[in-house]
Amino acid sequence: QAQLVESGGGLVQAGGSLRLSCAASGRTFSYYTMGWFRQAPGKEREFVATINLSGGSVYYTDSVKGRFTISRDNAKNTVYLQMNSLKPEDTAVYYCAASIMVFARKDRDFAYWGQGTQVTVSS
Numbered sequence: 001q002a003q004l005v006e007s008g009g010g011l012v013q014a015g016g017s018l019r020l021s022c023a024a025s026g027r028t029f030s031y032y033t034m035g036w037f038r039q040a041p042g043k044e045r046e047f048v049a050t051i052n053l054s055g056g057s058v059y060y061t062d063s064v065k066g067r068f069t070i071s072r073d074n075a076k077n078t079v080y081l082q083m084n085s086l087k088p089e090d091t092a093v094y095y096c097a098a099s100i101m102v103f104a105r106k107d108r109d110f111a112y113w114g115q116g117t118q119v120t121v122s123s
Helices: none
Strands: 004-007 010-013 018-024 033-039 046-051 058-060 068-073 078-083 092-099 117-122
Touching: 004 092, 018 033, 018 092, 018 117, 033 068, 033 078, 046 068, 046 078, 058 068
Parallel strands: 010 117
Antiparallel strands: 004 018, 018 078, 033 046, 033 092, 046 058, 068 078, 092 117
């Protein structure tokens, strides 16, 4: 069972950058596909990015391609989301999630979730 804690959120101007981190407890971090999701006020939670067990395969939603980079350090039990060229529409609570499914993409594929970290992008 994984416990996830996000950090790194904050307030940034449009065009700026933030790096989110998600620290996982337990010795089986490398067994999980890891993902980032976000939920803006009044909207449903949406998929942002996912990374496979080794970190060799990543997948992004179209709106963040070329701007966001997901990575992981299995030795540190941590997954990251580097966010560059941020836009006001990126404003949301960002959640880290873990899945035992190899091709996890949807909410229901992920069994473990962090508490979320707020990202606010001002125009």
